[in-house]
Amino acid sequence: MADKVPDVKLNNGQLMPVLGYGTWNFFKENQVRDALRVAIDIGYRHIDTASVYKTEPEIGEAVEGKIKDGAIKRSDLFITSKLWNTYHDPEWVEFALKKSLKALRTDYLDLYLMHWPFAVDSDDKESFLFEEGLRPSKIKLLDTWRAMEELVLKGLVKSIGLSNFNAEQVGRILNDKNLRVKPVVNQVEIHPYFTNAELVDYCQKVGVVVTAYSPLAKGGEEITEQKPPDTLTDPTIVKIAKRHGKTPAQVVLRWGIDRGYTLVPKSVTPSRIKENFEIFDFSLTPEEVKEINGLNRNYKCITHLMFKDYPEFPFTWLI
Ligand SMILES: NC(=O)c1ccc[n+]([C@@H]2O[C@H](COP(=O)([O-])OP(=O)(O)OC[C@H]3O[C@@H](n4cnc5c(N)ncnc54)[C@H](OP(=O)(O)O)[C@@H]3O)[C@@H](O)[C@H]2O)c1
Numbered sequence: 001m002a003d004k005v006p007d008v009k010l011n012n013g014q015l016m017p018v019l020g021y022g023t024w025n026f027f028k029e030n031q032v033r034d035a036l037r038v039a040i041d042i043g044y045r046h047i048d049t050a051s052v053y054k055t056e057p058e059i060g061e062a063v064e065g066k067i068k069d070g071a072i073k074r075s076d077l078f079i080t081s082k083l084w085n086t087y088h089d090p091e092w093v094e095f096a097l098k099k100s101l102k103a104l105r106t107d108y109l110d111l112y113l114m115h116w117p118f119a120v121d122s123d124d125k126e127s128f129l130f131e132e133g134l135r136p137s138k139i140k141l142l143d144t145w146r147a148m149e150e151l152v153l154k155g156l157v158k159s160i161g162l163s164n165f166n167a168e169q170v171g172r173i174l175n176d177k178n179l180r181v182k183p184v185v186n187q188v189e190i191h192p193y194f195t196n197a198e199l200v201d202y203c204q205k206v207g208v209v210v211t212a213y214s215p216l217a218k219g220g221e222e223i224t225e226q227k228p229p230d231t232l233t234d235p236t237i238v239k240i241a242k243r244h245g246k247t248p249a250q251v252v253l254r255w256g257i258d259r260g261y262t263l264v265p266k267s268v269t270p271s272r273i274k275e276n277f278e279i280f281d282f283s284l285t286p287e288e289v290k291e292i293n294g295l296n297r298n299y300k301c302i303t304h305l306m307f308k309d310y311p312e313f314p315f316t317w318l319i
Pocket of ligand 1: 021022023024025048049115163164187188212213214215216217218219220232249250264265266267268269272273275276302
């Protein structure tokens with residue numbers, strides 16, 4: 001087992017471990033705190049969260065405890081959080097970040113992402129996706145980006161980036177003539193049934209590191225009760241897994257590494273947290289990567305179609 005996950009260099013020189021630990025969809029008290037302690041003991045150093053996951057306070061508790069125990073230093077960790085859609089107004093961006101910092105018990109973030117490109121207006125800024133009273137906001141994407149840049153300039157975050165942005169939206173930020181701070185990452189859904197090849201190619205070409213969310217194609221299963229097609233029993237994945245003496249999940253994750261991007265799988269189960277970490281002692285052949293690419297069926301776990309009429313809804317091809 002690798003004792004350290006390899007790093008990727010971001011376009012500002014900062015290093016990010018290519019494998020992170022996802023923290024969405026933890027439902028029981030202390031679950032994410034205890035699972036993250038296990039993950040840190042195994043060797044995960046990159047933590048992916050978001051204010052809307054409501055996991056930041058328990059992550060803060062676990063991280064603070066591990067630092068106090070002397071197991072890690074804050075500087076060993078790469079912590080990402082995300083600006084929620086109701087906080088896009090430039091007046092609110094720093095406020096939202098500071099809330100995350102406080103919950104995470106840290107004075108800086110390694111990476112802060114705009115969670116979605118569309119802005120949502122709501123009387124209750126903590127409103128989540130399925131709640132009533134949400135309406136499109138008039139705030140422009142580039143105005144929010146200017147406020148994100150301020151966070152880097154003030155030293156509150158090391159890097160800023162994007163999530164769920166399509167290629168046109170990534171390009172609009174990069175090509176803005178007033179750009180002061182480049183996005184380093186675009187975090188988007190990628191797995192064998194949604195290979196997202198064009199967006200991955202585009203981001204790699206323009207120097208924006210891609211992070212795959214829902215890399216096991218199980219995103220949102222717990223909240224939407226939808227049952228996505230199961231990549232882990234796919235005969236092609238099972239065949240390749242047997243060939244390497246690895247599990248299907250390890251093959252699906254390694255495929256992402258071999259395509260050149262970073263990943264943030266989530267698990268609450270200690271044996272799976274360990275299993276997902278053990279992907280650095282083998283690699284797939286180019287033919288195997290190609291074979292898995294061929295499984296694409298444009299199946300998206302996370303659609304957020306309830307926002308399809310909002311300006312900047314990114315998945316226009318789904319409508
Ligand atoms: N930027 C965004 O908009 C966005 C959207 C979605 C997700 N994310 C991030 O990406 C992370 C991962 O995505 P996700 O949680 O949606 O989906 P995922 O990582 O594809 O799947 C998580 C599910 O897979 C199961 N699992 C984990 N490892 C497994 C293994 N080795 N074998 C079999 N099953 C396994 C987990 O079960 P158990 O937990 O029961 O073990 C959980 O039900 C999130 O936690 C979040 O940090 C970001």
